[in-house]
Amino acid sequence: MSPKKTDHIRSGISDSGLFREVFDKYVPQLTGFACRFLDEGDAMDAVQEVFVRLWKNGRYRLPASELSPYLYRAVLNVCRDRLRHASVEKNYMAKMSLYLKNEEIEHYETHLEETEEEVIFKKVLRSIDELPAKCREIFRLSYLERKKSFEIAEQLDISRRTVEAQLYKALRILRDKLS
Amino acid sequence: MNNTEYCQSSIISYLEGSSGEEERAALEAWLRESTANRELFFGLKALYDSGNKKDLSAQARDLMWSGIAEATGISREDVAAPGAIKRSRPIREFIRYAAIAAIALVTGYGISVYTGSRQEAAMNEIRMEAGTRSSVILADGTVVTINSSSTLRYPDRFGRKREVWLDGEAYFEVAPDKKHPFTVRSRQQAVNVLGTSFNIQAYPGDRYNTVTLLSGSVELELYDKAGNMIALEEMKPYDRIRFDLEEGLYAGTVLDDIDRQRSWKDGIYRFRDEKLDVIAARLARYYGIGITVTDPELGNMNITGSFPLDQPLGEVLELLNWEDKFVVRPVGRDYIIEKK
Numbered sequence: 024m025s026p027k028k029t030d031h032i033r034s035g036i037s038d039s040g041l042f043r044e045v046f047d048k049y050v051p052q053l054t055g056f057a058c059r060f061l062d063e064g065d066a067m068d069a070v071q072e073v074f075v076r077l078w079k080n081g082r083y084r085l086p087a088s089e090l091s092p093y094l095y096r097a098v099l100n101v102c103r104d105r106l107r108h109a110s111v112e113k114n115y116m117a118k119m120s121l122y123l124k125n126e127e128i129e130h131y132e133t134h135l136e137e138t139e140e141e142v143i144f145k146k147v148l149r150s151i152d153e154l155p156a157k158c159r160e161i162f163r164l165s166y167l168e169r170k171k172s173f174e175i176a177e178q179l180d181i182s183r184r185t186v187e188a189q190l191y192k193a194l195r196i197l198r199d200k201l202s
Numbered sequence: 203m204n205n206t207e208y209c210q211s212s213i214i215s216y217l218e219g220s221s222g223e224e225e226r227a228a229l230e231a232w233l234r235e236s237t238a239n240r241e242l243f244f245g246l247k248a249l250y251d252s253g254n255k256k257d258l259s260a261q262a263r264d265l266m267w268s269g270i271a272e273a274t275g276i277s278r279e280d281v282a283a284p285g286a287i288k289r290s291r292p293i294r295e296f297i298r299y300a301a302i303a304a305i306a307l308v309t310g311y312g313i314s315v316y317t318g319s320r321q322e323a324a325m326n327e328i329r330m331e332a333g334t335r336s337s338v339i340l341a342d343g344t345v346v347t348i349n350s351s352s353t354l355r356y357p358d359r360f361g362r363k364r365e366v367w368l369d370g371e372a373y374f375e376v377a378p379d380k381k382h383p384f385t386v387r388s389r390q391q392a393v394n395v396l397g398t399s400f401n402i403q404a405y406p407g408d409r410y411n412t413v414t415l416l417s418g419s420v421e422l423e424l425y426d427k428a429g430n431m432i433a434l435e436e437m438k439p440y441d442r443i444r445f446d447l448e449e450g451l452y453a454g455t456v457l458d459d460i461d462r463q464r465s466w467k468d469g470i471y472r473f474r475d476e477k478l479d480v481i482a483a484r485l486a487r488y489y490g491i492g493i494t495v496t497d498p499e500l501g502n503m504n505i506t507g508s509f510p511l512d513q514p515l516g517e518v519l520e521l522l523n524w525e526d527k528f529v530v531r532p533v534g535r536d537y538i539i540e541k542k
Binding site: 039042043046047050051054055059063067070071074075078079122123126127130131134140143144147187191 | 216226229230233240241244245247248249251252257258262263265266267269270273274276277297325
């Protein structure tokens, strides 16, 4: 794993330059992640807080494989604290069930590594790639190209029922893999 | 009606941020039911959310950077801001659809809404785990009670034919409609119905299928392993046909008064002069464990009895053996039944 570390030790790049790179890479996904628990403004605040701490503790120098889990966990912790302190005066808290939010946070605490954006995207794409060939083609046409099943049937010269059966099969396989 | 079904739209509404108080309460109740439900829901929500995320605007990002720069003392002009990184839209959309589709499959909610076409019937699936039972009302008003370890697949709307697929056991009360025959397909058999109540037992892996008619009339088609029709039988009320899939043979009996009262639908499993082998296989399904009868002679022994399906299996096996004819030995979660 040691060659990874050299990623960030490049000649000429300043600490603040490296920090900015980390910021640009992770802030969009982390803010999105925080938005699952907080409203947008609070989510942005939470991520800011994490990055201020990140600068101070110097962990932005960690290799990506350690940095990403660290950041997600830090965001989760800040969000949990903010949820805990959020009082009823907050309008959205009154609307959002606290129970659901807390359960969700608890879930992430044990499944954080599966939550990182890259991990999810890779897993989904790999799952699609692993579908049987015919299944995959029909699935792509339906979900990525948004074609209706009769259009796919015409295009591939098969019955609509076959298309639907294949889609159903694909969803079953994906469900088992993803859930 | 079971909670899962009541909850299906609540899940999707919650994900889409459009759930009201009542829906959220339903969702909460469902989540409180089991860890499995929570695992499933939050796993799918994570998937959905990662597909649903809005891209952070460049403006918001710059605002955040200013805040951080100020708090840390990094000069704002120190570093150049590269363009925002965006994930391609189709993949995001796909992930969101996949999450909803997965929820749809789990909860039996129609997929068609999300594939964009209201015209096509989508296939739903309800799967009962061991030890659970539930009823579902189909689009035509037919009520199906699905037994443990059984799966029913049905379209969310029926076309000219009403056709559903069953693995396992279910009790049907078919809404009468002469113009649209109702067909239940299982392994090597099809039951054609006009309007009637009947029970089908056709578990994958079992040697026998059993169809029991309680009212109305049905036509039973039986097929051999190659898919050739070997029999077409018209059944009358209280007929029961047991089909031996191995041998391709079948035999009919007429239920007597006591049998006519019998149904697992009320949560009681009744059997009369049933082979121990068959009872053991059935119990294994209901409770989701393994039961092995080691001695063939023992397996052939006839037993009569009944017990509630929510009784602990240990007690059930004790009851089964009240004459002390065999030995029940627990092995981990499973049981072995052997000669004394």
